[in-house]
Amino acid sequence: MALDKNQIAKRIGQELRDGYYVNLGIGIPTLVANYVPEGIKVILQSENGMLGMGPFPTKETVEADLINAGKQTITYLPGASFFDSATSFAMIRGGHVDITILGAFEVSEKGDIASWKVPGRLIKGMGGAMDLVASAEHIVVAMQHTNKDGQSKLLKECTLPLTGVKCVKKIVTDLAVLEVTDKGFKLLERAPGVTVEQIKAATAGTLIVEGDIPEIAL
Amino acid sequence: MNKTVNNAREAIQGMKDGMTMMFGGFGLCGIPENTILELSKTDIKDLTIISNNCGVDDFGLGLMLQRKQIRKMISSYVGENAEFERQMLSGELQVELVPQGTLAERIRAGGAGIPAFYVPAGYGTEVGIGKESREFNGKMHLLEHAFKADYAVVKAWKGDTAGNLIYRYTANNFNNMMAMAGKITIAEVEELVPAGELDPNFIHTPGIFVQRIFQGVNYEKRIEQLTLSK
Numbered sequence: 001m002a003l004d005k006n007q008i009a010k011r012i013g014q015e016l017r018d019g020y021y022v023n024l025g026i027g028i029p030t031l032v033a034n035y036v037p038e039g040i041k042v043i044l045q046s047e048n049g050m051l052g053m054g055p056f057p058t059k060e061t062v063e064a065d066l067i068n069a070g071k072q073t074i075t076y077l078p079g080a081s082f083f084d085s086a087t088s089f090a091m092i093r094g095g096h097v098d099i100t101i102l103g104a105f106e107v108s109e110k111g112d113i114a115s116w117k118v119p120g121r122l123i124k125g126m127g128g129a130m131d132l133v134a135s136a137e138h139i140v141v142a143m144q145h146t147n148k149d150g151q152s153k154l155l156k157e158c159t160l161p162l163t164g165v166k167c168v169k170k171i172v173t174d175l176a177v178l179e180v181t182d183k184g185f186k187l188l189e190r191a192p193g194v195t196v197e198q199i200k201a202a203t204a205g206t207l208i209v210e211g212d213i214p215e216i217a218l
Numbered sequence: 219m220n221k222t223v224n225n226a227r228e229a230i231q232g233m234k235d236g237m238t239m240m241f242g243g244f245g246l247c248g249i250p251e252n253t254i255l256e257l258s259k260t261d262i263k264d265l266t267i268i269s270n271n272c273g274v275d276d277f278g279l280g281l282m283l284q285r286k287q288i289r290k291m292i293s294s295y296v297g298e299n300a301e302f303e304r305q306m307l308s309g310e311l312q313v314e315l316v317p318q319g320t321l322a323e324r325i326r327a328g329g330a331g332i333p334a335f336y337v338p339a340g341y342g343t344e345v346g347i348g349k350e351s352r353e354f355n356g357k358m359h360l361l362e363h364a365f366k367a368d369y370a371v372v373k374a375w376k377g378d379t380a381g382n383l384i385y386r387y388t389a390n391n392f393n394n395m396m397a398m399a400g401k402i403t404i405a406e407v408e409e410l411v412p413a414g415e416l417d418p419n420f421i422h423t424p425g426i427f428v429q430r431i432f433q434g435v436n437y438e439k440r441i442e443q444l445t446l447s448k
Contacts, residue, residue, distance in 0.1 A: 047318065048244045049388045056447040064247065064439035065375075066387040071245040072445040082387055084394035084422075085244070085270070086326040089319025093337065112342075123315070124297035130345060131319030134338035165342035 001193050002174040003216065008142050010035040010218050012101055012172050015140055016042050023047060023092065023132060025102030026070045028142040032101055043079070045097055047128040049088045052080025069128065089128070093135045100136035102129065104143050104168075106158045109205035111168040111180040113141065114160035126163065133164035145173035145202045152204035154178070154185055175199050177216060184208050189216045221381050221425075222410070223432045226256035229404045230369075233262050236289075237368040240325065240396040241269040241279060245298075245442050248389030249278045250373040250406045252434040258282045266290040268365055270321065270392050272302050277440050286310065292365070294318035298442065317345060320362050322395060327364035329398025329427070334363045370400025373434075374423070377407035378416045381425030390422060397427040406434040 003011065005028050013035030016022065020042045024030055033055075036042055044053040046068040053068060054075035061075060068074045076082075091097055106114040113133055116126040133139055146152055154171065171178045176199045177189040184206025190199055192215045200207055223229050230253060233239070243249030254273075258281035267288050273280035282288055283301050290312040296302055305311035316324070317339040327335055336359035340346050350361040372393040375386035383405055385393060397403050405423075410433035 046388070048247070049391050056445045058447055062441075062444065062446065063387060064441050065389040067245065067247050067441075067443070068388075071247070071442040073441060073443065074445070076387075082385070082390055084385075084390045085318065085322035085392050086395050089322050093319055093339070122297070122303055125293060125295035125315045126317055126345075127295040128318035130317035130343060131337075131339040134341065162343045164339075 001191065003191050004174070006031055007218055008172050008174060011177065011216055012140055012142055013037055015099065015170070016040055017098075020098040021045055021051070021091070021096065023097050023100045023136070025129070027103045029101040029103060030070070032142075045088070045091060046074075047088050047092065047132070049085055050076065050080060050082050052077045054080075089131055092128070092131055095135060095137055097136060099138045099140065100132045101140045101142060102132065104141045104153070105160050106153050106155055107141055107143075107168050107171055107180075108155050108158045109180065109184040111166045112158050113163045113168050114158040115163045117161040119161065129163050133167045136167070139168050139170075141168050141171045143171070143173055145175040145199075152202055154203045154205050156205045175202060181208065186210070187213050189214055191216055221429060221431050222379050223430050225432055226252040226406065226434070229253060229406070229430050229432055230257055230260070232402065233257065233260075233369060235262055236264045238266040238268065238366075240365070240367040240370040240399060241267060242372040242391065242393030242396050243278070244270050244388065244391035246273065246278050246440050248373050248385065248391050248393055249273070250371045250404070251278070251437055252406050253371045253404060254278060254281060258285055258287070263287045264289045266292065268292045268325065268367060270294050270318065272296050272299055274298055274442065275301050277438070283311070290314065292316060292321070294321050322392060324362055324365045325392065325399045326395040328366040329395060332364060334361055336361055365399060367396075367400050368402070370396040370403045372397045372403065372405050372423075374405055374407045376409045376411065376416060377405055377428075377431050378411050378413045378425070379431070380413040381405065381428030381431055382416055382421045383407065383423035383428065384416060384420060385422050394423050397423045402429045403427055404429070405431045407431065408434060408437060
């Protein structure tokens with residue numbers, strides 16, 4: 001069985017370590033906040049200018065002046081701080097954020113990522129994605145293994161305009177967990193009941209399979 | 219030295235066609251609502267606007283789009299606005315998309331007297347086309363140039379008559395750097411107090427960067443994405 005979005009988020013939660021400063025992108029990455037493993041405390045950074053992001057507010061506590069990078073109303077936790085956008089991206093560019101989790105349209109076997117623009121469709125802009133992928137030490141991509149037409153999103157070369165080059169380290173999809181290596185996508189784990197052959201068929205880039213591939217444990 | 223003006227109409231004195239202007243805010247959070255509304259009632263046009271976003275169709279900078287006052291928009295993200303899309307596709311509006319952190323730093327650099335600097339964001343992408351690049355510590359970087367503006371317009375929570383500003387929650391965003399980068403910086407605040415009433419230990423933007431300040435009225439503070447806990 002392929003993983004659903006929440007299961008992808010839950011698997012990515014296993015990448016978190018105690019004390020990590022974490023930037024979560026829009027979509028599946030946002031769900032990771034719900035799956036921080038027990039006994040671990042992380043601090044969420046939102047690039048519009050806060051550390052210590054909390055859950056969504058109630059009708060009584062909602063504040064127009066308090067939003068996340070997806071422009072959603074949110075809350076803050078004890079120990080939070082607010083700052084301007086230059087300071088926020090100093091945290092990102094300066095390597096102070098420990099892990100960045102974001103979505104993608106395509107990832108290449110070299111670690112290139114395309115996530116912001118589809119030519120011919122409305123172009124909305126890159127927001128902070130280019131800054132994040134260019135600077136984060138540890139970038140995890142959360143996405144479906146194939147697109148709606150069944151075509152692989154793990155490619156030899158990206159076909160869409162790039163967000164960044166040689167930056168993605170790890171990918172968690174509905175089918176597998178993969179690491180980007182010098183030689184291509186290395187298969188680390190497979191979704192429960194999904195075979196290596198199925199993953200091979202869904203991966204257009206070079207797939208490296210060494211030994212027995214364990215199932216993802218959730 | 220009197221920086222205090224009575225309202226947005228007085229604050230925008232001197233704004234002219236063809237100028238470059240910065241407007242603070244992220245989405246609709248922390249935007250200078252009063253000044254934008256006032257400017258949208260004038261016939262000032264052909265403006266180059268530097269702002270992270272361009273409002274929504276009927277609020278914020280979207281009001282100036284409707285009146286076709288903007289010739290060029292420099293932003294990191296411009297979704298959520300149908301009129302923007304129409305003007306961009308028809309060629310009426312020029313758009314320069316800049317990665318958000320690079321945008322913030324180009325504004326900060328403009329205010330801080332740094333003409334250009336290197337960042338890794340955008341290297342190897344279309345953002346890097348035509349830009350100088352250079353390797354530092356084994357990694358490629360792009361040369362990015364500073365932004366300055368004829369007018370920078372910012373919104374703060376509290377301000378004093380010396381021009382000192384304090385922001386609230388995530389409404390700081392681009393306001394703090396933009397205040398530094400305007401030849402003339404206009405600050406509109408929710409609460410304006412006499413100099414000496416704000417604790418100097420907690421000022422975000424020192425008054426030296428602000429030339430005009432006024433207490434705004436009727437803040438709507440529209441929410442773009444109301445999300446509540448279940």
